[in-house]
Amino acid sequence: MITHDLGVIADLADDVVVMYAGATMEKSGQSAMFYAHHHPYTEGLLESLPSCGDERERLRPIKGQPPSLINLPAGCPYHPRCPYVMDICRTDDPPLRAVPGDGPHVSACWLPTDRAAREAARVELATRTLAGRTL
Numbered sequence: 001m002i003t004h005d006l007g008v009i010a011d012l013a014d015d016v017v018v019m020y021a022g023a024t025m026e027k028s029g030q031s032a033m034f035y036a037h038h039h040p041y042t043e044g045l046l047e048s049l050p051s052c053g054d055e056r057e058r059l060r061p062i063k064g065q066p067p068s069l070i071n072l073p074a075g076c077p078y079h080p081r082c083p084y085v086m087d088i089c090r091t092d093d094p095p096l097r098a099v100p101g102d103g104p105h106v107s108a109c110w111l112p113t114d115r116a117a118r119e120a121a122r123v124e125l126a127t128r129t130l131a132g133r134t135l
C-alpha cells in the first residue's frame with residue numbers, strides 16, 4: 001500500500017516504511033513508528049497531525065519544501081528542513097542503522113540510536129537551532 005494517511009497506517013499496517021526524497025528514512029513495526037520513532041522526518045510527520053484533545057491553535061507543518069529529486073542536497077536529503085541538523089548531516093548521507101527496541105527497526109539518521117542519548121541530543125540541537133546558531 002502507498003499512502004500518506006497515517007490514520008490508515010495505524011489501522012491496517014503491521015510494518016511501516018517512511019520515505020523521503022525517494023529513499024527509506026525509517027522502517028519499523030507500526031507501534032514503534034508511532035511511539036518510538038527515531039527519524040526527525042517521522043517526528044515531523046506525526047507532529048503535523050491533529051489529534052484528539054489537541055489544544056494547539058495551529059498545526060505544526062514541517063518547515064520548507066521537499067527537495068527536487070534531480071538536484072538533491074548533499075549529505076542527508078532532509079538536512080535543509082531538519083531542526084536537529086549537524087555538520088555531518090550536510091556532507092555525509094546517513095546509512096540505515098539499527099535502532100534498539102522491540103523488533104526490527106532501522107533509521108537513516110546520524111542522531112544516536114540509543115533512545116536516551118537521542119532525546120538529549122534532540123533537545124540540545126533544537127535549542128541551538130532556535131537560538132539561531134548552527135553547529
Ligand code: SF4
Binds near residue numbers: 077084110
Ligand atoms: S541525519 Fe541529520 S539532518 Fe538528517 S534527519 Fe538526522 S539529524 Fe536531521
